[in-house]
Amino acid sequence: MAEDRIVFRAPRAADTLALGRALGVALGPWVAEGFVVDLRGDLGAGKTVFVRGVAAGLGLAPGESVASPTFTLARDHAVEGGRLAHLDAYRLDGADEFFAAGLDECLGPGQVTCVEWGERVTEALPAERLEVALEPEEGECEEPGDPNGPQGPRRLEARAHGARARAVLARWRALAEPRAATP
Numbered sequence: 001m002a003e004d005r006i007v008f009r010a011p012r013a014a015d016t017l018a019l020g021r022a023l024g025v026a027l028g029p030w031v032a033e034g035f036v037v038d039l040r041g042d043l044g045a046g047k048t049v050f051v052r053g054v055a056a057g058l059g060l061a062p063g064e065s066v067a068s069p070t071f072t073l074a075r076d077h078a079v080e081g082g083r084l085a086h087l088d089a090y091r092l093d094g095a096d097e098f099f100a101a102g103l104d105e106c107l108g109p110g111q112v113t114c115v116e117w118g119e120r121v122t123e124a125l126p127a128e129r130l131e132v133a134l135e136p137e138e139g140e141c142e143e144p145g146d147p148n149g150p151q152g153p154r155r156l157e158a159r160a161h162g163a164r165a166r167a168v169l170a171r172w173r174a175l176a177e178p179r180a181a182t183p
């Protein structure tokens with residue numbers, strides 16, 4: 001049986017971006033049917049960086065860029081074969097507020113939906129989804145003077161909820177740098 005949990009390590013922001021890109025490529029075949037990625041982790045953990053990678057892997061339309069939707073709640077992007085809905089539930093308190101804001105329109109066929117702060121609206125999300133939790137890890141990756149800002153290692157823990165999510169997870173693992181995954 002396919003695994004339902006994988007831990008990745010991302011020493012630098014570029015690694016988180018690359019992991020996101022690999023997931024985006026893995027999700028390509030699921031855009032038509034629709035798929036939800038439930039992102040967890042504190043402020044600054046790297047959720048938006050990760051979504052930027054997912055967008056690239058899905059084939060983000062030229063000229064489009066991914067920014068944090070914290071203040072707009074949702075941003076919508078054209079990707080190959082459909083849309084990427086990028087939501088941020090930071091300012092929402094529960095499923096009722098999710099529905100009241102009309103965000104359920106961002107779930108369903110034709111789109112990959114990435115939800116930052118997914119844990120704030122879990123009841124509004126489909127049972128079938130991939131959960132990805134990011135957290136800073138102890139490490140000595142701080143590089144003063146780095147033009148990309150301070151770098152710090154992150155731990156990404158992915159959990160598949162449902163059979164489709166397990167298939168996505170297996171494909172993601174195969175596409176991600178092998179050294180990034182640990183059992």
Ligand SMILES: Nc1ncnc2c1ncn2[C@@H]1O[C@H](COP(=O)(O)OP(=O)(O)O)[C@@H](O)[C@H]1O
Binds near residue numbers: 014017048116149
């Ligand atoms: N290993 C890493 N992975 C992701 N981001 C990192 C990493 N190391 C440093 N960073 C920095 O941390 C910040 C993460 O910001 P962001 O993705 O907006 O977080 P969130 O959306 O979780 O609040 C970025 O400035 C990024 O450059």
Ligand SMILES: [Mg+2]
Binds near residue numbers: 048
């Ligand atoms: Mg964010």
